[in-house]
Amino acid sequence: MGKLKYIELIDKMTLEEKASLMSGKDYWQSQDIEHLGIFSMFLADGPHGIRKQAVSSQQMGLNRGIPATCYPTEATVANSWNEDLGEWVGSYLGKEAVSQKVNVLLGPGLNMKRNPLCGRNFEYFSEDPFLAGKLAAAYVRGIQSQGISACVKHFCAKNQEERSMSIDTIIDERALREIYLTAFEIAVKEGSTKALMSSYNKLNGTYTNENTHIMLDILRGEWDYSGCVITDWGGSNDRVKGLIAGNELEMPSNNGETDRIIVNAVKSGELDEAILDSCVDRLLDLTFTTEKIFDKGHVSFDIEKHHRISQKMAEESIVLLKNDEGILPINFDKKVAVIGDFARDARYQGSGSSRVNPTILDSTLECFDESGIRSVGYAPGFKRYGQCSKKLMKEACDLATKANVVLLYLGLDEATETQGLDRTSMSLPRNQVDLLEQLYSVNKNIVVILSSGAAIEMPWIGMAKGLLHGYLGGQAGARAILRVISGDVNPSGKLAETYPINYIDVPSSTNFPGKEVSVEYRESLFIGYRYFDTNNIDVLFPFGFGLSYTTFEYSNLRVEEDCVLFDVTNSGAYPGMEICQLYIGCESKLIFRPKKELKGFKKIFINPGDTKRVRIPFDDKTFRYFNIKTDSWEIESSNYNVFIGASISDIRLTGSLYVLGTDAPLPYNSVDLPSYFNGRVGNVSSSEFEKLLGYKPPESKWDRKKDLEYNDTLSQCRYARSLLARFAYWCIVFTHWFLKKISRRNEANLIMMSVYNMPFRGIARMTGGSISMGMLDGILLIVNGHFFKGINKFLKERKKNR
Template sequence: MTDVLRKEWGFQGVVVSDWGAGHEHWEDLKAGMDLEMPGNGQHYLQRVVDAVADGKITVEEIDRTATRILTLIEKAKPVLNDRWTYDLQKHHQIARKVAHQSIVLLKNKGKFLPLKKEKEILVLGELAKQARIQGGGSSHIEPHRVDSLCDALDQANIVYEYRQGYDLHNAKSTFHIPEAIHAIQENQNVIVVVGLRDEDENEGFDRKSLGLPYAHNKLVEEVAKKTKNLVVVLAGGSPVEMPWVDQVTSILNGYLPGEAGGLALRDLLFGDVNPSGKLAETYPRALSQVPCSDTYGKERKQVHYRESVFVGYRYFDSAKVDVLFPFGHGLSYTTFEYSALEILGNTLRFNVRNSGVRKGSEIVQVYVGNVTKAHYFAAKELKAFEKIHLAPRQEKTVEIELYERDFMFYHPKLKRFVVASGEYEILIGASRQDIRLTGIISKEGEADLPKDSSWESTWYAHLKGKPSDEDFKAIYDRGIQNEESAGKGKFTIDSTLEDMGHTLVGKMMKQVSKGMLMKAGGFTKEDRRSNEFKMMFQFVMTTPLRTTMLMSQGQLTQSMANGIVELANGKYLNGVRRFLGR
């Protein structure tokens, strides 16, 4: 934070910790952090005073931090003193337009979409009424208004039938599916809304799989057996497996579309707006296709990125993996043609034509492939993109400038970014897989770059199977630190209650934690079934005790936390004394 961020990059602002990420305040201050979040009352202040007295940190270092914070306050005063007003309805329409451009049409066999408003429609799935519009945790806000898909259909006077299809609070229950299937009529268009719930993905814990809830998948599968007039609308903030993908006609990925998401979904489903969103990640067919699937989530104290640069589409593309939907993918109700690529230095110029009969928008994507053999590289990497809007049959010339940094790579021996001499492929298209135009740019890079051949006989040269610890050690000079499994006698203040879950103390603390969470969060007994409480409790169970202590606002003291550790380690007398603060 000091050498790179402030001295090398010239950053003059305030450095703020993540929520609960600060461990020892005086050490954090000395390293360059200015503001610890959340505030912890008086928990660390005396330790900072003691550190000054012991000469571990100087008053001048503390003054520098205080000055940066006071400077930020002074800069913010004019804005904070102004009285701002805004138009709620206007902002709701802005949210609607944002959602229009974010929702992605993944599949549209036989141009099934857009639907006709006058045809009979059946809507299935509780998420069509109880819309999931945003993530949880620190990103959660309370909007003044939320329009679900059913709300939007009602507002447009579109006639439809609705069946619940599944229970959002019971992922395994198929109780509502027979009723939903029985409601399907011949030649009726069916919209099935399925997706991830707050307890499936949220802040504070990792997902266990890429699967949708069981009942959601089962609903889609059973509907697909009854009719082909089927569009699946997905709700969720991350990739999911779709075992039914070949049985459905159309798929519209709504992501988490915000307060006006229902209106936007209606506009896209019925063709009032043409889809133009593109995937910002790869949707694999199964979690096993991901190179880190064997190790992710199994390392408690640290995470080793064994896949190196081959993360996301860089791996799937380079290893030629057959995925569900590739990075950058997104369909439209019209079609686009690319032509006439010219390369002048680092400037790319080409034409894009709307060859269909609807107005539409296309996101053109520019990838660069480093084929110099100076190191191991992904087959190609996204370096630029631009969204263009075209009327039917309209053609535009697109000009995109690449920069020298777009041809650089980090040289592990020189420990800086360099350009290697040689040829670089230019690939332009509608997704990382749908490449329409190609060309070559030659670069005269640095001479006599040191050769790094440590990777040539490793996974990074062939990308077959999964990267091993030995492969990773070959390119990572520090090696891999083996983690000891958490057990009696080995628990520390950086262990979690989940780590201690098999101990008697851990089982007791699980129940105590529920009570503390209810008190700290203002939850009632009825709230314990809510998604919010489940998410918060999962966060408490999987967060290190040190962090829980800092975030508890005094509910969990340091003495209590140390007592829990002692008890879990079998030191019962010391544990009780510490827990009671004696």
């Protein structure tokens, strides 16, 4: 432990005061000690806009926020591949946070898109750690340039929403380092984030915020991180173990219950007070460094200006996926029919904790006049949440017969992509596909405009001449899309994730989500394009793909020891931006790895006929791999292929470079790991996965004979000894079914997120101290068949808690 920065202030504190700083004051604020000049920090959700709830910070839940600019989501901005744009987004988020007196902005989200069905993919950047890390670091620099702190989340390997508060992620060390930690490493080292949020899940048997391997050995040791770690809300399990691992702030408040646990642990010798002092010191540093900005008084922001910035971000992130016969941009002499519920009410953000209350909200229909596109009318065509309506379909088809081109707005609704739930399929709702089929029978000139935050299957794509993907474009996304359709903006976005043809093609499809105790990452390194490209598997749209209204030619590649240089020429008629991508592949087969991996990128603007020289540097991550025998990063001596492409599958230039390595021992025996050495990891056996791990993974199923405990979920009450608990389970199931039946899907989702998948400890951790762990012991006695003993325990502890 190094020298403490605030040692004089800490020496003035009592043990109880130190402990009090380690948990929240209420649902959104840290604790204060006024007589020592320590004030509360306010923490607010904010990956793509500030969600500082309008009600008191003592109230729980996902309450409506104070109006703020809703910028495009991270999944959207990732398609821009523009670090400067990311920093720009961050700076404007930071300005608005300052205007609302928010010290810590809870974002950006940095988990990998291991599987396209993860319900929170709209809030994450990419399936590639290098791209995600670079963009996250840019966000962090932008946010913190305004004097407050970003909080990179969720550390780490949180890649499913179902049972996210208790699932045990089983992953081999190399995949953990190369895929799931690299993005965080970049955000810490290049972004210098002041705060980081630990995730809910276990990692290889230990809750992440208690996991000394990732928290101490890697985060604070290898990466030299000196910032503050904050739990996800309700994400603390064993408070003392969390402090020992360096997880300072527990959120939200628990009415002092864990403070008393900390005090008792110090007095008993279980917790060294020096560890507590270090945690207090880091928390104080976050408090004081983010409080300075508010000394200048209230700072307002220009609502209109920030709205225009949001539009610019959306414009640069829109991806043109198909443009047969040059149907886009729409000529001014064409008459268009606007069809689809999403044209009237734009789908512009995700649901859950990141849901922003926008300051302005553009509507496609209201923006048509300024676009210059001639509309013959609008028809909704389908009901938003999947119900079939022949009447709406007929009205849409009648309108389509009057137009030269149909602009068909399709997508996923708000209740399908949300925190707390994973999607059940990659399909669009059936009623939307049925509408497309009917429209195609009366008008073949259809341009589909998609709104969703994640990859979807498109068996219907042959019926669309044009396909424009806006992802979730924020409050100005509707106008941005129209500017691309009209040709005022040349689309320049490229996909930050792979679109498979079918979900079953995804290597993790057989191991997602973990339904009971654990989820096994048997595919190891081979997620996303790393799997598809290595195995030459056809995909719908490859990683890095995106069309433009112009064309680009690549030439004159030169590979040097520290960089690559090449020329890019705009050979078309439109000015435009091109995203140049650097991939590296090792020729040696002694260590298994993907065929090629992203190691650099550059976005450039070029006028028609002009040529620009592009330089992409190598860095410390270009040739490295993690060696499990030496427990360190190594470089293999080999010839490395250098690929310059417009996407992972559109390679324009190739070269090579011999790199002298570190002569480390080989980490694997290829005979033991045939699936990994040939890259075919879609169906890895349990025995081969065990050899990769180096140990036998835990049983993935619940032991239905044992008593339920703190970290078991309420859904497991179906197996409880208590008839009352089993009845409560079926009440939850019925309530969820009934709410869906009457089309109250948001409330139904909340049941699953906040009740069904909640571990028992969450009842105490998420109720602000209203239910203590002692009262929870009583509840568990009842659940496990000891009704009267449990009632007695609950009432005694309730009296004590009051």
